[in-house]
Amino acid sequence: MRIGELAKRAGTSTRTLRYYEARGLLPARRADNGHRTYDEDDLRLLREIRTLQDFGFELEETRPFLECLRAGHPAGDSCPASLAVYRRKLAELDDLIGRLADVRDQVERQLAGAEEAAGGAAAPRCEMTP
Amino acid sequence: MRIGELAKRAGTSTRTLRYYEARGLLPARRADNGHRTYDEDDLRLLREIRTLQDFGFELEETRPFLECLRAGHPAGDSCPASLAVYRRKLAELDDLIGRLADVRDQVERQLAGAEEAAGGAAAPRCEMTP
DNA sequence: GTATGCGTTGACGCCGACGTCAAGGCAAGG
DNA sequence: CCTTGCCTTGACGTCGGCGTCAACGCATAC
Secondary structure, eight states: OOHHHHHHHHTOOHHHHHHHHHTTSSOOEEOTTSOEEOOHHHHHHHHHHHHHHHTTOOHHHHHHHHHHHHTTOSSTTSSHHHHHHHHHHHHHHHHHHHHHHHHHHHHHHHHHHHHHHHHHHHOOSOSOOO | OOHHHHHHHHTOOHHHHHHHHHTTSSOOEEOTTSOEEOOHHHHHHHHHHHHHHHTTOOHHHHHHHHHHHHTTOSSTTSSHHHHHHHHHHHHHHHHHHHHHHHHHHHHHHHHHHHHHHHHHHHOOSOSOOO
């Protein structure tokens, strides 16, 4: 399988695959003419990357999962290093979500206050409009 | 007040102020020698920018608040355009937080499953270790 | 005079994950 | 022979919000 087919089957671009190779994430064998050659295992690895990327993992964070699969384990998260990434990500997510929730509440309060101020000045009557 | 003092009083950098000016957010008067000159109102505007930035607003999103203040309103969020930004941001935050929460749960489930698989294979006994 | 400290503009660097264009090679089909 | 279509490497562009030089000017203090 050449790069174009792999890209199509994984729903990504050839540029992306070359980028992954340059980053050492998904190295490719070469045919005699220099063309990159991939097999079904590469497709599996690529899908692992894409799945994790969809979860918001950085490329570097997917590396342990790939190494785990290459080591012959049934799943990318069958290795301690992968679990460590999961836990780190979980903590990051909790932290981020917590901060965003705080911001959300502050913005909501600001909005409520500003709406009240505007409504109170522009339409000081009660909202009993027929 | 010159750029250095304003930067110091707002806890930012001169580079940042020049950047804001280039973006048209915080234009500066000029002294005879070409030096930027700011007053207390500019400090107020700058603080408005910084506060919104801390909330995760993009620079462009702070513009309505600045225009509102420049128009003489008591607060940056006293104008409809600012309220619209608040509402948009609130919706964005809700959406983002929701998606992150989904991801968080998926990661947690993956982690739980992988931990169970690993624990079950490597230490299949119950955790009654003395 | 000169060292210090403020200011000025211009321009490149950074981060992440690629997109996009350039210039070329090689193979099959008409 | 020429086109089409796949591939190659290399290199610059993107986005946001600045950081970090570079090279210079002007002013005050010593």
